[in-house]
Amino acid sequence: MRTTSSTRRDKKHKEREILRAFLTAESIIxxxxxxxxxxxxxxxxxxxxxxxxxxxxxxxxxEEESEQRQRAMRHEAIGQAHRLYLSKGPSTAVLTVSFVPSEPLRPGRIGPITRQLADFVRRIEMEGEGCVIRENYREELPEIGFLYLQRAREDWGKWRCQQVYSPLPTDRSRLEKIIRRKERSALGYRHCDALWLIIWVDAFDPAQEQEISFLDGGIRSSVFERIILRHSFGATIDLAFSAES
Structure with a gap:
């Protein structure tokens, strides 16, 4: 189990790498x-x-429907279902599961999904490999949109969750909320000649994946001299201009 201190170190290391990449891209030496x-x-x-x-x-x-929360609940449900499945007999099936985005998981459903999925796989595990027809489980497992069954070979493979995502365009209102929150926090910052805000979009994290694009009019800020929206693929957009200009 990761400690709070190790999580903070990892976060700080990532932030430093983001900053270094930005300085390199901007030729700031x-x-x-x-x-x-x-x-x-x-x-x-x-x-x-x-x-x-x-x-x-x-x-x-x-937010319960955020990808951060949903991802954790999906992995919890699949992990528990696999353990319950193994507790009831030998492992003969490896399962790949995809959840329906429009049917977000609720904490109270993790237990029922765990039991229903483990029991369902035990019922069908000898029917052969391949995609499982959704109509066979839609009623009892409406949150699951795709099941792929494989035969276990020498006890390899955990059950896994595999989601498909479509990048969304940049949500300006969400972006402005982040900026205003950081502006309020800046009231307690140590004194500097100027403040910059780097907002990072990690394309490899489904909770962040989005298509950053030019935002008409920019974003006014009386706190940050520069607000930089930067994508992990290298795209950079300077968003801020002085509220006095």
Whole structure:
């Protein structure tokens, strides 16, 4: 189990890599990077610039329907179902599962899904490999949209979840909420000559995957000199301009 301190170290390391990649892309050289907390980093060069780094999730992780929460519940349900399946006899099936995005999981459904899925696989495991017709399980497992059954070979393979995602366009209102929250937090930052905000979109994280595009009119900020929206594939958009301009 990961500790809070190791999670923080991993987060800090990722933020530093995001900052370094940005500085390289912008050909910003001759600055010293100093770790901080409020803000995340301080760049020391001709000026002292505070840099805050944050990630652009499609939804707040506190929301039950967010990919962060749904992903955790999906893996919990599949893991529990596999363990229950193994407790009732020898392993003869390896399962790949895909959930229906329009039928988000609820915490109260994890137990029933665990039992129903384990029992269902025991009933069909000798019918052969391949896709399972959804009509055979839709009524009792409406949250599941796809099942693929394989025969276990030498006890290999855990049951796994495999989702298909379609990138969404940038949600400007969500983006502005993130910026305004960071502006409020900046009231407690250490003094710097200027503040920059880097908003990172990780294309390899389904909870963030989106198509960043030009936002007409930019975004006004009286706090951040620069607000940079940066995609893991390298695309960079400068969003902010001074509220006084």
């Amino acid at each position: 001759g600055v010293e990077i100093e770790d901080g907390e409020r803000p995340d980093f301080v760049l020391r060069g001709e000026r002292v610039i505070g840099v805050e780094v944050t990630e652009f999730y499609l939804r707040d992780g506190k």
